[in-house]
Amino acid sequence: MVQIKSVGVIGAGQMGTGIAHVVALGGxxxxxxxxxxxxxxxxMSLIHHNLTRQVxxxxxxxxxxxxxxxxxxxxxxxxxxxxxxxAIEAATENEETKKTIFKALGPHLSDxxxxxxxxxxxxxxxxxAATDRPDRxxxxxxxxxxxxxxxxxxxxxxxxGPETYETAVQFAQSLGKTTAxxxxxxxFIVNRVLVPMINEAIYTLYEGVGTVEAIDTAMRLGxxxxxxxxxxxxxxxxxxxxxxxxxxxxxxxxxxYRPCPLLVKYVEAGWLGRKxxxxxxxxxxxxxxxxx
Ligand SMILES: NC(=O)c1ccc[n+]([C@@H]2O[C@H](COP(=O)([O-])OP(=O)(O)OC[C@H]3O[C@@H](n4cnc5c(N)ncnc54)[C@H](O)[C@@H]3O)[C@@H](O)[C@H]2O)c1
Numbered sequence: 465m466v467q468i469k470s471v472g473v474i475g476a477g478q479m480g481t482g483i484a485h486v487v488a489l490g491g492x493x494x495x496x497x498x499x500x501x502x503x504x505x506x507x508m509s510l511i512h513h514n515l516t517r518q519v520x521x522x523x524x525x526x527x528x529x530x531x532x533x534x535x536x537x538x539x540x541x542x543x544x545x546x547x548x549x550x551a552i553e554a555a556t557e558n559e560e561t562k563k564t565i566f567k568a569l570g571p572h573l574s575d576x577x578x579x580x581x582x583x584x585x586x587x588x589x590x591x592x593a594a595t596d597r598p599d600r601x602x603x604x605x606x607x608x609x610x611x612x613x614x615x616x617x618x619x620x621x622x623x624x625g626p627e628t629y630e631t632a633v634q635f636a637q638s639l640g641k642t643t644a645x646x647x648x649x650x651x652f653i654v655n656r657v658l659v660p661m662i663n664e665a666i667y668t669l670y671e672g673v674g675t676v677e678a679i680d681t682a683m684r685l686g687x688x689x690x691x692x693x694x695x696x697x698x699x700x701x702x703x704x705x706x707x708x709x710x711x712x713x714x715x716x717x718x719x720x721y722r723p724c725p726l727l728v729k730y731v732e733a734g735w736l737g738r739k740x741x742x743x744x745x746x747x748x749x750x751x752x753x754x755x756x
Contacts, residue, residue, distance in 0.1 A: 465627055465630055465631050465634070466549060466550075466576060466578055466627070466628075466631045467549065468492065468549045468550050468578075468631065468635050469492065469493060469549055470492060470493040470494070470495070470547075470548040470549050470550075471487050471492045471493070471494050471495075471548055471549065471550045471551075471552060472494075472495045472496075472497065472544075472545030472546075472548035472550070472551040472552065473487070473494060473495070473496045473497070473551075473552050473554060474497050474498075474542065474545060474551065474552070474553045474554060474555055474565055474569075475497075475498060475553065475554040475555035475556070475582075476496050476497070476498035476503050476504045476506075476507030476508075476538075477498075477503065477507070477554070477555075477556070477739070478608060478609075478701065478739060479554040479582055479606060479608060479610060480496065480498070480507065480554035480555075480582075481496075481507040481508075481510050481511050481514075482514075482606065482608065482609050482610030482611055483552055483554055483582065483606050483610045484496045484507075484511060484536050485511050485514055485515065485532070485536075485610065485611045486606075486610050486611045486639050487552075487639065488511075488532040488533070488535040488536045489515075489524065489528060489532045489611070489639075490638055490639040490640075491535075492535065493535050493537075494535055494536045494537065495537050495538075495539045495544055495545055495548055496508070496536055496537070496538050496539065497538070497539045497540070497541070497542055497544065497545055498555075499542075499555075501540060504538050504540070505538070507538075508536070508538050511533075511536060512533065514609075514611065515529040515532060515533065516529065518611070542565070542568055542569055542572075543569070543572035545569060545572075546569060546571075546572030546573045546574060546577065547572075547574050547577075548577060549576060549577060549578065550577070550578045550579075550580060550631075550635065551569065551573075551577055551578070551579050551580070552580045552581070552582055552604060553565055553566065553579070553580065553581045553582065553583075554581075554582040554606075556703075557583065557584055557585065557586070557703070557704045557707040557708065558707065559586050559590070559591070562581060562583065562586065562591055563591065563594040566579065566591065566594050566595045567594060567595075570595060570596055573596075573597075577597075577600075578600045578601075578602070578628055578631060578632070579592075579595055579597060579600060579601045579602075580601070580602050580603065580604040580632065581601075581603055581604070582603075582604060582605060582606055583603065583605070584605065584651065584652075584655050584659075584704060584707075584708050585650055585651040585652070585655055585659075585707065585708040585711040585712065586711060587621075587648060587650070587715070588601065588602065588603040588619045588620070588621035588624070588648045589621035589622045589623070589648050591621075592621040592623060592624070593623075598621060598622075598623035598624070599623050599624065599625040599628065600624075600625065600628050601621055601623070601624060601628070602618065602619065602620060602621070602624050602628050602629065602632045603617070603618065603619025603620070603621070603646075603648070603652070604616060604618065604632055604635075604636065605617035605618075605619060605646075605652060605654070606641075607654070608699065608700060614640075614641060614642050615641065615642055615643070615644060615654070616636040616639075616641040616642070616643050616644075617643070617644055617645075617646050617652055617653060617654055618632055618633060618636065618643045618644070618645050618646070619645075619646050619647070619648050619652050620645070620647075620648065621648055622648065649715070649716075650711050650712050650715030650716055651708055651711060651712050651715075655708050656712070658696075659705055659708045659709060659712070660709070660712065660720070660721060661693055662693045662694075662696060662697045662700075662705055663705070663709050663721075663723060663724050663727060664693075665679050665683070665692075665693035665694055665697070666693075666694070666697065666724040666726050666727045667724045667726075669694065669726060669744075669756065670724055670725065670726040675754065675756070676694050676744050676745070676754035676755070676756055677754055679692060679693065679694055680692020680693065680694050680695050694744040694745075695744070695745065695752075697727075697737060697743065697744060698737030698738050698743035698744050698745055698747075699737065699738055700737065701736050701737050701738075701739055702727060702730050702731050702735065702736045702737045702743050703731050703736050705727065706723055706727055706728065706731045709721060709722075709723035709727070710723060730743060730744070735755065742755060743755070744756070
């Protein structure tokens with residue numbers, strides 16, 4: 465089995481920063497890269513902020529936080545990731561973006577490097593085929609927020625080798641995570657079930673069955689969900705929700721997965737949820753206020 469000591473994380477958004485955080489706390493050296501220098505800087509501050517919160521809450525001690533921070537290094541050049549033992553891609557949920565990243569990384573990869581994608585829905589087999597090492601490519605799907613959520617969904621592409629799989633499972637477990645295996649079909653398990661529910665909640669809003677508040681209250685208290693579906697859509701990012709619905713719609717060719725036009729409109733407006741300050745709720749004030 466490959467000995468993982470260093471990990472590269474590509475994309476310093478919500479997921480990339482969460483993954484870098486949990487992987488560094490797990491004792492690995494981390495290189496974090498983003499195409500945007502601004503996002504990379506903001507990502508490093510967010511990791512600092514989130515680690516501090518964990519110290520304040522007594523989840524980790526100051527020494528663990530300091531050690532984790534010394535292990536994470538931001539890098540402006542993608543090629544620096546090529547020398548790590550495991551490169552985890554956590555960039556925007558867009559197949560072309562991800563393939564372009566793997567193509568650009570290819571010439572800089574060392575022979576030993578395993579590749580993983582944190583994609584929520586895109587075919588691992590297709591992404592792996594865009595690299596020189598489909599046998600050493602796997603889906604490592606962390607949940608949001610990665611430092612807190614216990615699950616890592618593991619997705620093997622058609623060519624993923626047994627050693628890659630064993631290494632990935634052991635790596636996830638070393639971070640204190642539980643793994644669940646999903647076959648490589650659109651959106652795997654978690655998002656195959658979860659995201660159509662969020663899309664249906666948006667249809668419920670679109671058709672006037674309930675207000676934003678009524679829908680979220682109903683699902684929180686009526687189905688015992690910790691977050692309402694619209695709040696959860698905002699938390700995930702509405703662009704990501706739309707991408708996943710499109711992958712389901714196109715990949716399974718079934719009209720039951722068609723994205724709600726209201727979801728499309730929010731994304732077109734740039735109202736992407738929490739990360740943009742506005743989605744089904746406006747987060748710019750002291751308390752979130754429904755936007756419809
Ligand atoms: N948001 C969630 O709840 C969630 C949960 C699990 C998995 N995911 C998956 O994780 C991935 C990232 O999602 P996110 O929520 O962090 O999105 P995000 O929008 O917060 O971050 C995406 C980041 O990728 C960067 N990026 C875009 N193109 C790049 C490139 N060519 N090279 C390097 N960086 C690039 C962007 O600058 C941005 O910082 C997606 O595949 C998504 O489906 C998301």
